[in-house]
Amino acid sequence: MNRRRLGQAMPYLTVIGLLIVWELVCIVLDIPEFILPRPSRVAVVLVQDFGAIWFHAQHTLYTTIVGFAIAVGFGMALGVLVGSSQLAYQGLYPVLVGFNSVPKVAVVPLLVVWFGIGTVPAVITAFLLSFFPVAVNVATGLATLEPELADVLRALGASKLDIIRKVGLPRSLPYFFASLKVAITLAFVGSVIAETLASDQGIGTLVEQASANFKVPLVFAGLVVVAALGIAMYALFAVIERKTTRWAIRAVDVPIGG
Amino acid sequence: MQANSVADTPDMMVEIDDVQLTYPGGTLAVEHLDMRVQRGQFIAVVGPSGCGKSSLMKLASGLVLPSHGGIKVAGQKVRGPVKIVGMAFQNPTLLPWRTTLDNLLLPLEIVQPYRGRFRAEKRQFEADVRALLATVGLDGFAERFPWQLSGGMQQRASLCRALIHQPQLLMLDEPFGALDAFTREELWDVLQDIWMQRGFTTVLVTHDLREAVYLADRVLVMSARPGRIIADHVVDLPRPRNLDTSFLPHFTDLVHELRDLIRAERAGA
Numbered sequence: 048m049n050r051r052r053l054g055q056a057m058p059y060l061t062v063i064g065l066l067i068v069w070e071l072v073c074i075v076l077d078i079p080e081f082i083l084p085r086p087s088r089v090a091v092v093l094v095q096d097f098g099a100i101w102f103h104a105q106h107t108l109y110t111t112i113v114g115f116a117i118a119v120g121f122g123m124a125l126g127v128l129v130g131s132s133q134l135a136y137q138g139l140y141p142v143l144v145g146f147n148s149v150p151k152v153a154v155v156p157l158l159v160v161w162f163g164i165g166t167v168p169a170v171i172t173a174f175l176l177s178f179f180p181v182a183v184n185v186a187t188g189l190a191t192l193e194p195e196l197a198d199v200l201r202a203l204g205a206s207k208l209d210i211i212r213k214v215g216l217p218r219s220l221p222y223f224f225a226s227l228k229v230a231i232t233l234a235f236v237g238s239v240i241a242e243t244l245a246s247d248q249g250i251g252t253l254v255e256q257a258s259a260n261f262k263v264p265l266v267f268a269g270l271v272v273v274a275a276l277g278i279a280m281y282a283l284f285a286v287i288e289r290k291t292t293r294w295a296i297r298a299v300d301v302p303i304g305g
Numbered sequence: 306m307q308a309n310s311v312a313d314t315p316d317m318m319v320e321i322d323d324v325q326l327t328y329p330g331g332t333l334a335v336e337h338l339d340m341r342v343q344r345g346q347f348i349a350v351v352g353p354s355g356c357g358k359s360s361l362m363k364l365a366s367g368l369v370l371p372s373h374g375g376i377k378v379a380g381q382k383v384r385g386p387v388k389i390v391g392m393a394f395q396n397p398t399l400l401p402w403r404t405t406l407d408n409l410l411l412p413l414e415i416v417q418p419y420r421g422r423f424r425a426e427k428r429q430f431e432a433d434v435r436a437l438l439a440t441v442g443l444d445g446f447a448e449r450f451p452w453q454l455s456g457g458m459q460q461r462a463s464l465c466r467a468l469i470h471q472p473q474l475l476m477l478d479e480p481f482g483a484l485d486a487f488t489r490e491e492l493w494d495v496l497q498d499i500w501m502q503r504g505f506t507t508v509l510v511t512h513d514l515r516e517a518v519y520l521a522d523r524v525l526v527m528s529a530r531p532g533r534i535i536a537d538h539v540v541d542l543p544r545p546r547n548l549d550t551s552f553l554p555h556f557t558d559l560v561h562e563l564r565d566l567i568r569a570e571r572a573g574a
Contacts, residue, residue, distance in 0.1 A: 195478075196398040202366045203416040203470070204388045213411065217402050294402045294450060 084264040093268040100265075103253040104272045107238050110166055110249065111276075114173025115234040119227065122178035126185025130219070131211050136190070147179045152240055159245045169241035169249060176237035177230035184226035188219020221295035224288035231280040239273060317380070318344045318474055318506040319365055324374035325531075326360050334360040336531035338374070344473075347500060347507045349521035351514060351563060353571045357532030358510040362478050365508065366390045379473055388416050390474045391467035391505075395482040397459040399451035405462050406447040409434040412470045419470060437465045440502070441495050457488035461495060468499070475500075475507045481516065490548060493519050497545055514563045518556060519546055526566050536566050 066086045072078070073085040080088060093100065128135045129143075151172055158168035192215055200210050242251025250269045257265035319342035326334045334357040342348050350358055363369045364376055367387040376383040378390070391412075399408045413419040413430050423430070435447055441461040451459055460480060467475060477496075481489040497520060500507055511517050517524045518540055526536035540559060542550055550556055 193396065193398050195394040195396055196400075198363070198366075198368055199392050199394075199398065199467075200411075200415060201368055202386050202388070202390050202392055203412050204386050205415045209415055213414065214400065217400070220402075292402075294452070 081261045081263045084267060088264050089267040089271065092264040093271060096265060096268065100250075100253065100268055100272055103248060103250045103269070104276065106166075106248040107169075107235070107242065107250040107273065108276060110169040110242070111173050111231075111234045111238040111280075114170040114237060115177055115231055117170070118174045118176075118178035118230055118234065119181055121174070122181025122226075122230070123185055123223070125178070125182040126219070126223075127189065127211065127216075129182065130186035130189025131207065131215060136186070143179065143182070151176050151237060152244070155241050155244045158241070164245045164247065166246070166248070168245050169238045169251075172241035173234040173237035177234040180226045180229045180233065181223065184222035185219050188222035189215040192218060221288070221292040224284065224292055227284045228281050228288065231284055232277050235273060235277045235280070316344045318342045318346070318378065319508065320375075320377040321364070322375045324364060324371040324376060326357070326364060326369065327372045333531040335364070335533060337533045338364075340525065340534055342506055342508060344379075344506055345504050347509070347520060347522045349509045349511055349517035349524045350527060351511060351517050351524060351567065352527030352532065353529050353567060354512065356527045356529055358527060359478060360532070361527075362392070362476050362508075362510060365474070366392060366476055387474070389472050390476055391470065391472035392476045392478070393460075393463045393467040393480045394477075395479040397451070397456075397463035399459055399462055399466070401450060401452050404448050404450055405438070405443070405454070406431060406434055408451065408462060409437070409466050409469050412466060416470050434465070434469060437469060438462070440499055441465055455488075457484055457492060460484060460488075460492060464492075464496065464499075468503070468505075471503075471505075473505055475505050477507065477509045477511075479511055480509075482511070482513070489513075489516070494545075494547070496520065501545060514560045514567075515551060517563070518542075518559045519551055524559075524563060526563065526570070528570055535570065536563075538563065 070085050070087060073083060084092075125139075125143075129139050130136070154175065155168055155172055158171055162168055162171070189211065192210075196214060197210060200214065205213070238249065239251040239254075242249035243255045244251075246252050250273050254266050254269040257263070257269065319340060321338055321340040324338040325336045326338075328334055338357075338361070340361075350361060352358055360369070364371060365378065365383075365387070367376075367378070367383045367385050367390075370383070370385075378387045381387075399405070400411070403411070410427075410430060414423055419430070435444070438444055438447055441464060443458060443461055443465070446454065446458065446462075451462065454462065464480065467477075481492050484492065493516060496507075507520075509517070509520060514524075521540055524538045524540060525534050526538070527533065528535045538559065542553070542556060
């Protein structure tokens with residue numbers, strides 16, 4: 048019982064421990080604030096400038112969620128296509144892998160040329176970074192269907208669509224929800240990258256401008272907010288995953304005899 | 306159809322005439338395969354591993370079409386999936402997100418004429434599922450999920466799923482292969498009971514010779530690949546058979562005969 052409670056408290060203890068070490072290192076080594084500010088100083092700035100930080104954070108949250116939503120829709124459609132058609136798989140998979148290996152930072156300047164500076168490049172970067180895991184996971188869920196089960200259904204006259212609807216899609220749901228957790232964090236990365244390079248709003252812009260002015264505590268405050276948002280989104284999708292696909296997480300269930 | 310093929314008789318469930326199946330890539334799975342199964346009969350097919358027993362399953366259920374020769378099921382030439390067939394495999398392949406009840410309803414959501422009536426008559430179908438579950442000793446387990454059932458219970462449910470749309474032909478591919486010996490013998494009796502009640506035709510592919518002799522009216526022996534039928538043994542043991550039957554000298558003799566045949570076939574392969 049005590050051990051369990053300790054386990055639950057471990058994430059918080061770890062964070063507090065790290066912050067204390069960080070604070071002490073800064074004090075003992077007398078590190079200047081524009082190199083590495085103390086966490087207590089970051090906290091003060093976070094409270095002082097909360098209005099400005101929150102303004103930018105909202106914008107980042109907005110571009111992230113829009114990009115993420117498009118990525119989920121597109122990734123799912125692509126995953127269904129690649130996972131259910133051998134030809135689509137053979138044609139698209141190498142292209143997708145190639146596309147995914149292009150660093151998205153390098154694409155942002157191109158997006159600026161096409162769409163100008165602002166919200167659109169950030170949304171697109173968030174989308175580009177996050178659709179891939181969704182597509183791959185949905186495709187995997189569909190493609191790993193047991194051949195015997197497909198035979199049972201095909202012998203009954205099931206169409207390809209029947210099999211995808213009744214078996215393929217429900218089967219790939221755990222993969223899908225697992226991918227959402229990964230995708231939302233990647234979408235944040237995408238938004239912030241694009242904002243840093245080409246925007247006048249968002250946490251990325253805030254961090255970029257603050258560091259240009261040597262306001263390093265503000266840089267850290269911005270980063271803290273992005274991390275907090277990322278954790279919150281991750282947690283949200285983890286809860287949704289557990290609620291919707293209980294059957295896939297069944298380690299605790301013991302089969303009954305007979 | 307060749308004129309010299311055996312005359313069609315109305316009480317034949319499966320008629321396979323000089324069938325050859327070549328898979329893409331050139332593997333010859335079966336060749337000169339001839340087989341007749343009478344309506345209501347229980348047939349077991351045994352043979353060395355890799356002899357094309359699974360190909361036989363796919364051919365008879367219309368999942369693959371022969372490269373040469375003709376197949377008829379219930380007097381109809383097979384041109385695609387044969388919907389009057391129910392199938393079960395060694396892997397029970399129940400859907401983990403559906404309860405046992407919903408798993409058994411799945412075929413009715415797909416196959417006609419049930420599909421068209423599914424919404425209107427769901428209640429009746431559920432009652433049918435529960436009745437069928439009761440005949441295999443699974444009453445009270447309809448609301449459980451498959452992963453809450455033991456291996457033997459899952460296989461019972463899988464058998465029920467193969468039978469829920471009242472198929473005329475039941476095709477089983479080593480359905481009890483992954484079970485322990487006691488559970489397997491229990492399920493032999495379950496299968497025999499339900500077959501005797503309902504009178505559907507059964508083709509059981511197995512490599513357990515005791516299982517074949519225990520359950521079947523006729524045991525067909527397949528050759529090594531490319532598979533064809535090399536022996537056809539009638540099992541004239543009275544029904545219902547029980548575990549005592551399996552200790553009769555005649556039972557043991559039949560098993561030994563089959564074993565010798567397969568040993569010779571393996572040595573020749």
